[in-house]
Amino acid sequence: MNNAKDSSHRKRFRRRRLTLDDITVVDSAMLKRAVSAAALGNAMEWFDFGVYSYIAFALSEVFFHDLPENMRLMATFATFAIAFLVRPLGGLFFGPLGDRVGRQKVLAATMIIMAISTFCIGLIPSYATIGIAAPILLLIARLVQGFSTGGEYGGAATFIAEYSPDRKRGFMGSWLEFGTLAGYVLGAALVTGISAVMDRETLLDWGWRIPFFIAGPLGLIGLYLRLKLEETPAFQALEESAEPQETQTHTEFFKRLWGHWRELAICIGLVLVFNVTDYMLLSYMPTYLSANLKYDTNHGLLMILIVMLLMMVIQPFLGLLCDRVGRRPVVMAGCIGTFLLAWPCFVLIQQGSHLSIFVGLMILAALLNCFTSTMPSTLPALFPTSIRYGALAIAFNVSVSVFGGTTPLVTAWLIDITHNLMMPAIYMMGAAAIGFITILMTRETANRPLRGSTPTAASPEEAKELLEEHHAEQAQTPPTEQPRP
Secondary structure, three states, X not given: OOXXXXXXXXHHHHHOOOOHHHOEEOOHHHHHHHHHHHHHHHHHHHHHHHHHHHOHHHHHHHHXXXXXXXXXXXXXHHHHHHXXXXXXXXXXXXXXXXXXXXXXXXXXXXXXXXXXXXXXHOOXXXXXXXXXXXXXXXXXXXXXXXXXXXXXXXXXXXXXXXXOOHHHHHHHHHHHHHHHHHHHHXXXXXXXXXXXXXXXXXXXXXXXXXXXXXXXXXXXXXXXXXXXXXXXXXXHHHHHHOOOHHHOOHHHHHHHHHOOHHHHHHHHHHHHHHHHHHHXXXXXXXHHHHHHOOOOHHHHHHHHHHHHHHHHHXXXXXXXXXXXXXXXXXXXXXXXXHHHHHHHHHHHHOOOOHHHHHHHHHHHHHHHHHHHOOHHHHOHHHOOHHHHHHHHHHHHHHHHHHHHOOHHHHHHHHHHHHOOOOHHHHHHHHHHHHHHHHHHOOOOOOOOOOOOOOOEEOOHHHHHHHHHHHHHHHHHOOHHHOOOO
């Protein structure tokens, strides 16, 4: 077997019965700080990405004014999408590094890189001032953003999953995407407010820079929170029970990674439906409403803002639900609902009235909640501790780069060549079909320890309950069929 270390863990667990000392009891205060730091950091990351999407109409004029009018927005979204091409490189760099030196150090690094690159976008002169150098500098800043984000989500999801008690991992993980929504909301609110109080000339002159400048102080706050955290219990246990992770070479890492090719494929499929739905609704929809349906830009941004606020309310409740009924039923509901309802929702949206647009968007948002609430706990559970950060970062970013981040660009292109305003619905339906097939092949992980780890409890009393459950399950399972930890 390629992963000798994980094999030795499993053999030891099968040979002996677990004791109370083997069960990790998570300090509740530390758990809250860990979840808050990961979620706030993720909010900052996605504030930076979200702002670019929401203010794309201004960026198209500032940086691509020399292009024909129908090509400016395409060029702006192409610059948005091209950053996703380097995300796998960021995952390849930061992911294995996080498995060697620890999750906390790498997450602090990604935070500061993202903040600096976003702040620099606000400093770039316009095309009218420095010519072709302006879009080139914008592209460079976006590439740096993409590289740092390559290590962000996988690390943040791993961090929360490894800190969370087994029975609350879904609920705790749901706060990661709550942070994502908060970042989007802050970005949308800022752009909406700036667009409302400034005339077009002022906005194009200097107003568009304000959201990017805010990234500086936000990054410092997030960096401070992450530097105050301790390493995850799972990673500490791995370091104590085996050879130091720093000795793991890239060759050894990829040998272990290949031993989990099935889990990598599942991760890519789940991330595909998650991110196509996410970027279609939260990134592309404001442009779709204004550019294709001629809906007022400010009204469109305000509508998306309200939808995201309601999604934030729904998010933790679905996180609780997936701990109760399992991850698979919630994800299946999202896939089936998206496949069946995407077309009717876009028919509603195209009616053009405030109410019909809101209803269509809200249905799609509730379906998206099925993914945002479950993925932060589902994806890390696919992989063992020794390769979890790297495997998740690589698979996640490959899928996002190929399918998710390109969604606005591909959808805009499909509408342009077909003149069919239902292309977003068709695109989402295809993603939902892939997601449904993938979740059928995914094993249930709710209320179970992470692979390669012993059980994790929220209190000493819960630890005793988990121990009793483990012994009962072990007694009923033949030795050759003992479940993998």
